[in-house]
Amino acid sequence: MRNFVIILSFIVAGIISAVMIGFDMEGIASDTYYDDEQEGLQEQIIIRFSHVAAENTPKGRTATKFAALLEDKTNGKVKVHIFPNAILYNDANEWKAVQNGSVEMIAPATAKISEHYPIWQILDLPFAFPNYRAVEAAYEGKIGKALLEGLEHTNVKGLDLWYNGFKQITTQESVIRTPDDFSRLHFRTMPGAVIQEQFNQLNASTSILPFNKTYQNLKVDFVDGQENTLSNINTKKFYEHQQYLTISNHGYLGYGVLMNRDFWNGLSSQVQESINEAMHEATAWGRRHAIEINDQHARAIRSNQSLEIYTLSAEERAQWRKALRPVYNEAEQTVGSDLMEEIETIKENYAH
Numbered sequence: 001m002r003n004f005v006i007i008l009s010f011i012v013a014g015i016i017s018a019v020m021i022g023f024d025m026e027g028i029a030s031d032t033y034y035d036d037e038q039e040g041l042q043e044q045i046i047i048r049f050s051h052v053a054a055e056n057t058p059k060g061r062t063a064t065k066f067a068a069l070l071e072d073k074t075n076g077k078v079k080v081h082i083f084p085n086a087i088l089y090n091d092a093n094e095w096k097a098v099q100n101g102s103v104e105m106i107a108p109a110t111a112k113i114s115e116h117y118p119i120w121q122i123l124d125l126p127f128a129f130p131n132y133r134a135v136e137a138a139y140e141g142k143i144g145k146a147l148l149e150g151l152e153h154t155n156v157k158g159l160d161l162w163y164n165g166f167k168q169i170t171t172q173e174s175v176i177r178t179p180d181d182f183s184r185l186h187f188r189t190m191p192g193a194v195i196q197e198q199f200n201q202l203n204a205s206t207s208i209l210p211f212n213k214t215y216q217n218l219k220v221d222f223v224d225g226q227e228n229t230l231s232n233i234n235t236k237k238f239y240e241h242q243q244y245l246t247i248s249n250h251g252y253l254g255y256g257v258l259m260n261r262d263f264w265n266g267l268s269s270q271v272q273e274s275i276n277e278a279m280h281e282a283t284a285w286g287r288r289h290a291i292e293i294n295d296q297h298a299r300a301i302r303s304n305q306s307l308e309i310y311t312l313s314a315e316e317r318a319q320w321r322k323a324l325r326p327v328y329n330e331a332e333q334t335v336g337s338d339l340m341e342e343i344e345t346i347k348e349n350y351a352h
C-alpha cells in the first residue's frame with residue numbers, strides 16, 4: 001500500500017510538471033522576437049570563392065572587387081565569401097572542390113587549368129607576350145574566347161580570365177643571367193606541360209608543388225628556386241629564403257575564373273546576368289590595377305633589400321628566347337596551329 005502511494009505521487013508530480021512546462025513553452029514561443037535581418041534568408045545566395053594567393057595581390061583584390069560589385073548589383077541577394085591564401089583549399093585540391101560543389105568558385109593560374117584542359121597551356125608559352133597590351137589581346141580576344149568556350153561541355157563554367165603579371169626567377173645560391181645558369185638547379189613549378197618543357201629546355205629539374213608549400217620548400221632547400229610574379233614573391237615572403245631575383249619577364253601568370261556548372265545552371269537568368277556584369281567590371285578593374293599592384297610589391301622588395309636584383313640585358317633575353325623556342329614545337333601538337341598562329345600574330349603586332 002505504501003509503495004502504491006509513492007508510485008502514485010510520482011505519477012501525479014510528473015503530470016503537474018508536464019503541464020507547467022507545457023505552459024512555459026507556450027510562453028517562450030509567444031515571446032519570440034521578429035528579426036528583420038532574417039527577412040529573405042531563403043532568397044540569399046552564397047558563393048564560396050577559394051583561391052591560393054594573398055589578399056593584397058591582383059587576384060585577391062580583383063576577387064574583393066567582384067564580390068562588392070555583385071552584392072551591389074543584386075541588392076545583397078548574392079554574397080561572395082572569399083577564402084584567400086589556400087585557407088580552405090590549395091591548388092592540389094581546389095579543382096576537386098569546385099567539381100563536387102564544396103566551393104562554387106576558384107581562380108587557378110592558367111598553367112594549373114592546363115593540367116586538366118591542355119589547350120590552356122598556350123597562355124604559359126615563354127616570351128609569348130612582349131608587353132601588357134599583348135596579354136590583353138590574347139586574354140580578351142580570340143584565344144581567351146576559345147579557351148573559355150572550350151569549357152562549355154565540362155562541369156565548370158569559365159567566367160573570365162584575370163590578370164596578375166609577368167613572371168620573374170628567384171634563386172638561392174647563384175644569380176640567373178643566361179640559360180646556362182639554370183643547369184642542374186631544381187625549381188618549384190606549377191603544373192602544366194609548357195612549364196615543365198620550359199625548365200627541361202634549360203636543363204633544370206622541377207618539383208610541382210602547391211603554392212602554399214613553396215615557402216617551406218625554399219626554406220629547407222628542397223628546391224633552389226622558383227618563378228613567380230613580384231606580388232606573389234613579396235606577399236609570400238619568398239625573399240626570406242632566396243637571395244637573387246632575376247627580372248626576366250619570361251612568361252605571364254594569369255587566371256581562369258571558374259564556377260561549378262550545376263550551381264551556375266541553378267541560378268535565375270537575372271542572377272546570371274548580374275554575375276556576368278560584375279565579372280566584366282571586375283576584370284576591367286583588375287586589368288587596370290594589376291600592373292600597379294605588382295609595381296607596389298616591386299618597390300617593397302627593393303626597399304627591404306633582401307634580394308639582389310638583376311635585370312636581363314637585351315642580349316641575354318635573346319639567348320633565353322632562343323633556348324626556349326623548342327617549347328613552341330611541343331605545345332603546337334596539343335594546342336593546334338590555329339591558336340599558335342594567333343599567338344604569333346599577337347607577338348608581332350605588339351613587338352614595338
Ligand code: LMR
Nearest residue numbers: 052053109190211228232
Ligand atoms: C603559383 O602557384 O605560383 C601561382 O599560381 C599562385 C597564384 O595563384 O597566383
